[in-house]
Amino acid sequence: MQRFLQFIATLTLFLSLSPLVAxxxxxxxxxxxxxxxxxxxxxxGSKIYLQDGSKVAYVDSxxxxxxxxxCKGTYVFYCKHFGCAAVKQxxxxxxxxxxxxxxxxHIDFEAIKVKGEKTEEELSLSKRKLSVRDKNEVxxxxxxxxxxxxxxxTTLTTGNNISKPxxxxxxxxxxxxxxxxxxxxxxxxxxxxxxxxxPFIADEIAVVKGANSVRYxxxxxxxxxxxxxxELKKTPGxxxxxxxxxxxxxxxxxxxxxxxxxxxxxxxxxxxxxxxLKQGGNVKTPSHYLKNTGVKEYNFSYxxxxxxxxxxxxxxxxxxxxxxxxxxxxxxxxxxDLEKAFNAEEPLESANFTYEINRPRQxxxxxxxxTKTYIAAKKRGKLSLTYARQYNKRLEYDKHPPLNDSLxxxxxxxxxxxxxxxxxxxxxxxxxxxxxxxxxxxxALHQGNTYNGRFFIPNFQKIGTGxxxxxxxxxxxxxxxxxxxxxxxxxxxxxxxRKGDDIVSPAHNYQNLSGTLGAIYKPNTNLVLRFNLGSAWxxxxxxxxxxxxxxxxxxxxxxxxxxxxxxKAVNLSSSVEYNGKNLSIVFDAYYKVINDFIYLKxxxxxxxxxxxxxxxxxxxQVNAHxxxxxxxxxxxxxxxxxxxxxxxxxxxxxxxxxxxLVMMPADRFENSLEYNFQDRGRIKxxxxxxxxxxxxxxxxxxxxxxxxxxxxxxxLLNLSAGMDIRTKNTTIALGISINNLLNTRYRDYMxxxxxxxxxxxxxISIRATIPMTLFxxxxxxxx
Amino acid sequence: xxxxxxxxxxxxxxxxxxxxxxxxxxxxTMTLLFSDDAGINPDVTATFRDPDGxxxxxxxxxxxxxxxxxxxxxxxxxxxxxxxxPADTISNxxxxxxDEHFFCFTPSLANLSIVRTDSDGMYEVGLQSQWTxxxxxxxxxxxxxxxxxxxKDGTCAPGETDIDVTFVTEVQ
Numbered sequence: 001m002q003r004f005l006q007f008i009a010t011l012t013l014f015l016s017l018s019p020l021v022a023x024x025x026x027x028x029x030x031x032x033x034x035x036x037x038x039x040x041x042x043x044x045g046s047k048i049y050l051q052d053g054s055k056v057a058y059v060d061s062x063x064x065x066x067x068x069x070x071c072k073g074t075y076v077f078y079c080k081h082f083g084c085a086a087v088k089q090x091x092x093x094x095x096x097x098x099x100x101x102x103x104x105x106h107i108d109f110e111a112i113k114v115k116g117e118k119t120e121e122e123l124s125l126s127k128r129k130l131s132v133r134d135k136n137e138v139x140x141x142x143x144x145x146x147x148x149x150x151x152x153x154t155t156l157t158t159g160n161n162i163s164k165p166x167x168x169x170x171x172x173x174x175x176x177x178x179x180x181x182x183x184x185x186x187x188x189x190x191x192x193x194x195x196x197x198x199p200f201i202a203d204e205i206a207v208v209k210g211a212n213s214v215r216y217x218x219x220x221x222x223x224x225x226x227x228x229x230x231e232l233k234k235t236p237g238x239x240x241x242x243x244x245x246x247x248x249x250x251x252x253x254x255x256x257x258x259x260x261x262x263x264x265x266x267x268x269x270x271x272x273x274x275x276x277l278k279q280g281g282n283v284k285t286p287s288h289y290l291k292n293t294g295v296k297e298y299n300f301s302y303x304x305x306x307x308x309x310x311x312x313x314x315x316x317x318x319x320x321x322x323x324x325x326x327x328x329x330x331x332x333x334x335x336x337d338l339e340k341a342f343n344a345e346e347p348l349e350s351a352n353f354t355y356e357i358n359r360p361r362q363x364x365x366x367x368x369x370x371t372k373t374y375i376a377a378k379k380r381g382k383l384s385l386t387y388a389r390q391y392n393k394r395l396e397y398d399k400h401p402p403l404n405d406s407l408x409x410x411x412x413x414x415x416x417x418x419x420x421x422x423x424x425x426x427x428x429x430x431x432x433x434x435x436x437x438x439x440x441x442x443x444a445l446h447q448g449n450t451y452n453g454r455f456f457i458p459n460f461q462k463i464g465t466g467x468x469x470x471x472x473x474x475x476x477x478x479x480x481x482x483x484x485x486x487x488x489x490x491x492x493x494x495x496x497x498r499k500g501d502d503i504v505s506p507a508h509n510y511q512n513l514s515g516t517l518g519a520i521y522k523p524n525t526n527l528v529l530r531f532n533l534g535s536a537w538x539x540x541x542x543x544x545x546x547x548x549x550x551x552x553x554x555x556x557x558x559x560x561x562x563x564x565x566x567x568k569a570v571n572l573s574s575s576v577e578y579n580g581k582n583l584s585i586v587f588d589a590y591y592k593v594i595n596d597f598i599y600l601k602x603x604x605x606x607x608x609x610x611x612x613x614x615x616x617x618x619x620x621q622v623n624a625h626x627x628x629x630x631x632x633x634x635x636x637x638x639x640x641x642x643x644x645x646x647x648x649x650x651x652x653x654x655x656x657x658x659x660x661l662v663m664m665p666a667d668r669f670e671n672s673l674e675y676n677f678q679d680r681g682r683i684k685x686x687x688x689x690x691x692x693x694x695x696x697x698x699x700x701x702x703x704x705x706x707x708x709x710x711x712x713x714x715x716l717l718n719l720s721a722g723m724d725i726r727t728k729n730t731t732i733a734l735g736i737s738i739n740n741l742l743n744t745r746y747r748d749y750m751x752x753x754x755x756x757x758x759x760x761x762x763x764i765s766i767r768a769t770i771p772m773t774l775f776x777x778x779x780x781x782x783x
Numbered sequence: 784x785x786x787x788x789x790x791x792x793x794x795x796x797x798x799x800x801x802x803x804x805x806x807x808x809x810x811x812t813m814t815l816l817f818s819d820d821a822g823i824n825p826d827v828t829a830t831f832r833d834p835d836g837x838x839x840x841x842x843x844x845x846x847x848x849x850x851x852x853x854x855x856x857x858x859x860x861x862x863x864x865x866x867x868x869p870a871d872t873i874s875n876x877x878x879x880x881x882d883e884h885f886f887c888f889t890p891s892l893a894n895l896s897i898v899r900t901d902s903d904g905m906y907e908v909g910l911q912s913q914w915t916x917x918x919x920x921x922x923x924x925x926x927x928x929x930x931x932x933x934x935k936d937g938t939c940a941p942g943e944t945d946i947d948v949t950f951v952t953e954v955q
Contacts, residue, residue: 331943332943332944333930333943333944333945333947334944334947336944336947337943337944348941399943400930400932400943402808403808403873403876403877403879403880404808404871404873404876405876405879407808448797449797450796450797450800451800451801452801453801455838455839458800459797459798459799459800460797461797496797496798496799496800497800498800498801498802501802503798503799503800505798548838548839549837549838549839550837550838557837557838558838559838607837607838607841608841608842608845609833609836609837609842610810610811610812610813610831610833610836610837610842610946610947610948611837611944611945611946611947612944612947612948612949614837
């Protein structure tokens, strides 16, 4: 511990060497980024200048620029990007200033605009995305853990390697993940099935809170997670970005590289290749290693597109592969074993550090191929067609191989699922004419699931079709914008399973009409108010209908109910965003009514098996409501020191049984202090931030629904620091974060291993992002 | 590198789910075979059977152990997987890996004593045991099979539970 404090003291000292006071009149600096206003892509090859030419700064490949020797006063800066008209901006300089430019791509603009979902649409639902800094700080973490930086998003974890995002208390099949615009179709129903996505691929990681079935189709009851890769490079040349992250706990290493290119002779032809490697070993709680908690991951993707303003086509392929060790002491023969594990001070199986992954383990592969083509007419709109194929393979290996040698030698997984999904979407988007702008679409899905090994969910085939229409109304003179939409969906699902020697194949049909109505009101430039009323639905998932078996991790038997009906939700949400001089506030409030909410209800009679009696849970339906709010307050104490406070409150109630809903995140409070150092020479954007995160004990739980009471609340201290170092050609971003600084011992209610395992202890992560320009054609000079 | 170029193949035929028990090892049945050491009283068997393992169908046989008073029985345990045909004798696999397995017997009857009579060379196993009854009484007997790879120490504590059945037991 002492060494850490020393380290932090040294770091702080080093960072504070720069003079903080006493500025000469003409020694102010201005720096920042030049970004694409739609997707925050850094726009290298731009320049910032004063009209008289007395000051010029070129933007490096990370999008960063730097101007110095500025006097106090008001300047008119021009920002010029290759292929675009210059934008003019007035900036008042009273101190060292950070200012980002968002040049409009006037010539190329149509080309960007027609890329559809990349265009930032104003939503009446609140969309929150990870800032550039947050995105840096979560590098090396899983998608679920990374998303939990967003207020209102928490995680449902199974040990340290499996983390699922939870939006406003809802997860799994109640949230939708759009990976590059495509519905992620894995085995997301399982609590221990994490999203199969490489976070390094993502340039934008965002969450749309609240029900939005109209645009995205069934399942989006809790919200939508958007994971979008960077747009293909628009300017000629080849650039690369290298990311390296090391984490102390688990001695985990991550390396990711992306290479982007655009042909100088044929600028519409653009490409990218990207790959990530990750390996970690056993992680450590404050007191001991957890046996078999390593992870391995190798992912790659490539994309190629021919993008013209009036038409274009792109192809994207990605593959995600992972091997996950499952904590050995989490696999139980029966309830007595589980009780023994509860009562143990330390895990019953001790371990040392190793990278080796043994049984029990999971092996998961996910493959996505997507192609999208569009034609656009400048004054009318754009028609786009998207097709995607996903293949998901999940192998779960039990703790012990079969006793029978010939069976054991096959080394087969105890459970194996293969899921193949084809999706298609045809969308017409009209440009705004006078006051109205619309979007009309049809979507289709075909899915087939097969299993091998132990029965848990049956084979099934699913066919889904949907049609939607969304209109947005905004007269030029008003400050209000109104959106409204309607959608109809139909889902056909046929099950194939064995009853004795016979194959039975019941079929289910679901159909639903959903609607949304929302408004955005901007009374002045500092304030945005949003309001949305929307409906969403979700057909019962096949595990809820037909699962029948033992969960070794939970030592419980789960049984489906084939008579379950569709789950329906109505969501009312409103948000207030205030952006003042020293104060900014984001307040998202929601009230969600879910009828026929499907949950696991404990049955009175345990099931007697050869391994003893197991508690048994049936999938049941009740009416429920969830309400709460997420509040973020950002206050600038001085120009360098700021205070950020985040509050997350959720109440989830089962109105049928008059009790709380099980497995809902507890109230959470996070407060942080951040100091931004003055830029000094080549070192910029230096900051250090300390934060404390408190999670209360979840006391709102139904009676007799759990083996033991939820764990006590806890408070963690986290530290993070970062800086950008400008070199001749690029800007390298460096960062360090220390999570659980004090090595606090704690357990979290939303971890399924809470019964028998502490959470990870202190974890130090060190990261570097290095953008590089590999090739710049001579002809592409600025201006 | 092949994977770079080609998509992985679609899942196999959805319409044909694999048969129950395919490629999976289950213990569906435990049968206790009692024979009177003195050869006087008739042989006794008692069975617990869950025909498709955990979940699905419930157990269909759950016998009461009925023994004669003041008798010494030599008892062997037979374990079967009856989801496959012919049935797989799992107790043979247990015998092959007897250094990883251990049976524990916990009778609630005051006068019933049970001792394991076999050994893996170091510790007892329990596939074979001797049950000695006293006067007539009723109660239960819990039989637990622990899987103890690398941790077997001759006690019931370590390892994971493969079997845990409590038979109603009557000494007549």
